Amino acid sequence: MAEADHALFNGDYPAAITEYTTALAASSDSDIRAAALLGQGRLHYLTGVYPNALNEFRAVIDSYSESTQVADAYYFLGETLMLLNRYAEASEAFANYLTIRPGVLDAFINERRADALAATGDYGAALTAYIAAVQSPRLPTNFSVELKLAQTYVVLGDYVTAQVVYDDIFARTGSEDIKAQVDYARGQMFTALGQVEQATTAYVDAVFNFPHAYFSYLGLIELVNAGYPVDELQRGLxxxxxxxxxxxxxxxxxxxxxxxxDPSxxxxxxxxxxxxQDEYAEALTLWDAVIQGGETSSFWDSAWEQKAYTQWAYLEDYAAGEKTLLDFVAVAPTHPRAAEFLFDAGRVAERDKRLEDAARIWQRIPVEYPNSEYVYRALFHSAICHYRLADYSSAQTVFWQAQNLATTPAERAGAYFWTGKSQAAQGDAASAQATWQQAAPLDPTGYYSERSRDMLNNHTPFTLPELIDLGIDRQSELRQAELWMRTTFNYPSETDFSVPGPLAGDPRYxxxxxxxxxxxxxxxEAEFNDLRDGSTNDPxxxxxxxxxxxxxxxxxxxxxxxxQVLDLAGLDDAGTLTAPVLFSHIRFGAYFPDLVVPAAQDNGFHPLFVxxxxxxxxxxxxxxQSSAGAFGLMQILPATGEEIVSRIGWPPDYTQADLLRPDVNIxxxxxxxxxxxxxxxxxLYAALAAYNGGPGNAAAWQSLANGDPDLLVxxxxxxxxxxxxKGIYEVFTIYSHLYGRAP
Incomplete structure (x- = not known):
């Protein structure tokens, strides 16, 4: 069973179903057979073979009624029935789960049961279940249950209580989207009651106070359809x-x-x-009108910004975009965004491959805006331009200026690293070595300090250790960590470090x-994240x-x-690596090894890199899942996943949900x-740039770097x-130190 459960954890469904089937056939132990049947049912549920899933969940319930798997079987039975629109049966299954396992997931299961009851039209029973869900212990809410509860009161005609619930949600939420949703729901309720004035008030509140929310748009439609005279500007927004x-x-x-x-x-x-709508000339004319209206407009600086961006990014007129940004600085040199616009002007010139102009623009910033946050970056980028122009002497001078104005160890290490590169490019190997010696200890574990150590050791980026050892003596590491915890945080000798210990009684656990x-x-994840957030001062x-x-x-x-433990111990990034190795093995674990190692080797990668x-x-x-829509361990976009599957012909019957399976995603x-x-x-640098920033961009950046991996970055x-x-390189270096071994 352990092999089957591990395969399910890995998302290797074929291996998991084989193992569960084997366990079911080979064992006469009722607990093992029940677990194997449940596993088969879960896999058929996950892969959409619902008739088989129903049979297997019911077999657990009917044949192994004393098993600890029965409650789980009822839950999955309920979810399967929901997918089949058999809501009354689903409600019964969820109720049976609550009977067998009360006081655990009451809020969640009652909500699911209420959803099923509402789908059958039994709103009275649904109301009771929603109330039970709201009253059960749970994490701070996104108010989804409360909104369903209020809507159920509306359906049942109890508008007074519905209004009370809506008012409570509105008062407690900080989300403008939810406030707009409540406004819209209240508007719908008042409309149904024929209370036009109250409905209008609710819709107007959404439209004027939460214009970004989609429910405000729905409220706007209601106002327009009712003939209410909405301010045209607000309507447009x-x-x-x-x-x-x-x-x-x-x-x-x-x-x-x-x-x-407010024309601007x-x-x-x-x-x-x-x-x-690709009407670029018209857009520029409109923004010029905003600009000509003067600085009193709240969109004055944004109009300059959008004009410049349209010129260089859409029209590819880099010179015009640069001029717009520089004109802003000339017109409003004391504006809070002047240094930002000057920095961006240098960016545009660099994109246009006018490196001398970019360097000149960036070098204005420390002179004209010496207190700006852009000073170091401007000097650093200016020096990079000189380096790309093979003007290594000027590059060295400007990198040294940047070092003098650096405010963090990482910035100083970067300036020193590139000073050394500039010295080496001029043939001064001894000075370069001395400079890298200074850079290496400045920001331990930081990118530029690590690359400086590479240069001192004549290592190219991503140099691999000769051998790796993934073996871990967990018990020994736990003993060392417990001793360190006692010493570091002054815990008395009788302190119990057992796991989970008192956590076992926490409802979130x-x-x-x-x-x-x-x-x-x-x-x-949400439950344990809340538990962790509540322990920020508890090592x-x-x-x-x-x-x-x-x-x-x-x-x-x-x-x-x-x-969090290491932070409480007052350790910085480098200091964390001096703590007992248990913490490093957790933070930089060789996780999913049976998936990563073979896939990496089959594709010519070292597992540490992957x-x-x-x-x-x-x-x-x-x-x-990211805000950009990427999924899973390696953050794959759905379109990219489909392209890869089409090319390699695996896995069979692929759907987007498969990206959440570790086996498939890796x-x-x-x-x-x-x-x-x-x-x-x-x-490898270019490959990573392509993975994150797009293949076309990576190819362009690579061509500009002329084979220098540091320059590509x-x-x-x-x-x-x-x-x-930089982040991957820093992590790779830690993995190499942690698992690398000398021959």
């Missing part, structure tokens, strides 16, 4: 934020055709709409474990969480908990990374991608 650009333009035009009190806002947003066992990783609880969660398989929360990428992408959380992610590497001549024009490259 709400339409714009809802993505209804054509309608927004009409409203803004009506506003501008009258006697507008309308002109600014109309410019954005025109650009979206109890719910988290149950969510985990039911496969709801995101909800388990012992944080320690227990780190150890327990790493054993459980919730690696992201384990990593964060371990770092672990570094996965850690940077997801902190080993297979359930994570296989696809490593394949995609290998493709980028091969397309870019084996360059600096040429990368996306701040996120540049930090991504």
């Amino acid at each position: 709400v339409d714009y934020y809802a993505g209804q650009y054509s309608i927004a333009q009409i409203a803004l035009d009506r506003y501008l055709s009258g006697s507008p009190s 806002t309308a002109l600014y947003y109309k410019g954005l709409i025109m650009r979206d 109890i719910r988290g474990i149950e969510f985990w066992h039911l496969g709801m990783v995101d909800l388990a 012992l609880t944080s320690y227990r969480l780190a150890v327990f969660l790493s054993d459980l398989g919730l690696y992201r929360q384990a990593i964060l908990s371990a770092r 672990w570094s990428v996965i850690r940077q992408e997801s902190l080993f959380d297979p359930s994570i 296989t696809l992610g490593i394949d995609y990374l290998a493709t980028q590497r091969d397309n870019l001549g084996g360059d 600096e040429i990368v024009r996306f701040d996120e991608t540049r930090q991504y490259l």
Whole structure:
């Protein structure tokens, strides 16, 4: 069974179903047979074979009624029936779960039961279940249950209580989206009651106070359909934020055709709409009108910014974009954003490959805006331009100026590293070595200090250790860590460090474990994250969480908990590596080894490199989804996943949900990374840049770097991608030190 459960954890469904089937056939033990049947049912549920899943869950319930698996079987039976629209049966299954396992997930299961009852039309029973859900212990809410509760009161005709619930939600939430949703729901309720004035008040509140929210757009539709005279500017803004650009333009035009009190806002947003419709000349004209209206407009600086961005990014007229930014600085040299615009002007010149102009612009910043946050970056980028022009003497001079103005160890290390590179390029190897000697200890574990050590040792980037050892003596590490905890935090000798210890009684721990066992990783994460957040000043609880969660398989929360302990000990990044190795093995774990090692080797990567990428992408959380829509351990976009699957012909019957399976995600992610590497001549920096910033961009950056990997990192024009490259390199260095061995 352990092999089957591990395969399910890895998302290797074929292996898991084989193991569960084998266990069921080979064992006469009722507990093992019940667990195997439940496992088979879960796999059929996950893969959409619902008739088989129903049979297997019912077999657990009917044939092994004394098994601890029965409650789980009822839960999965309920979810399967929900997918089949058999809501009455689903409600009964959820009720049976609550009977067998009360006081654990009461809020969640009651909500699911209420959803099922509402779908059958039994709103009275649904109301009772929603009330039970609201009253049961749970994490701070996004108010989804309360909103359902209020709507159920509306359906049942209890408008007074519904209003009380809506008012409570509105008062307690800090989310503008939820406030707008409440306003819209109240408007709908008042409309149904024929209370037009109250409905209008609710819709108007949403439209005027929360224009970004989608429910405000729905409220606007109600107002317009009712003939209510909505301010055309506000109407245009709400339409714009809802993505209804054509309608927004009409409203803004009506506003501008009258006697507008705030024409600059309308002109600014109309410019954005025109650009979206590829009407670039019209957009520029509109922003010029905002600019000519003077600095009193709240969108004055933004109009300059959008004008410049449209010129260089859309029209590829870099000189015009640069001029717009420089004109802003000339017109408003004391504006709070003047230094930012001057910095951006240098960026535009650099994109246009006018490196001398870029260097000159950037070197203005420390002179004209010496107190600006852009001073160091401007000097650093200016020096990089000189280096790219092979003017190594000027580069060295400016890097040294940057070093003198650096405010952090990382900045000083960067300036020293590139000073050394400039000296080496001039043939002064001795001075370069001396400079790198100064850089290496400045920011231990930081990118530039690590690269300085590489230069001193004549190592190219991503130099691999000759041997690696993934073996861990967990019990020995635990003993060392406990001794360190006692000494560091002055715990008395009788302190119990057992895991989970007192955590076992915390409701969040109890719910988290149950969510985990039911496969709801995101909800388990939320419970343990809340528990960790509540322990920011408690090293012992944080320690227990780190150890327990790493054993459980919730690696992201384990990593964060371990770092929390080290922070409480007052350790900086370098200091954390002097703590007992248990903490490093948790924070930089060789997780999913049976998936990572073979896939890495099959694609010509070292496993340490792949672990570094996965850690940077997801902190080993297979359930994570980014705001950009990327999924899983290696953060794969759905379109990219489909392209890879189409090319390699695996896995069969692929769906987007498969990206949350570690087995699939790691296989696809490593394949995609290998493709980028091969397309870019084996360059790992460029491959990583392609993985994060796009293949076309990476190819362009690589061509500008002329084979210098350090220069490629600096040429990368996306701040996120540049930090991504540095972050992976820092993590790779730690992995190499942690697991590397001398022959």
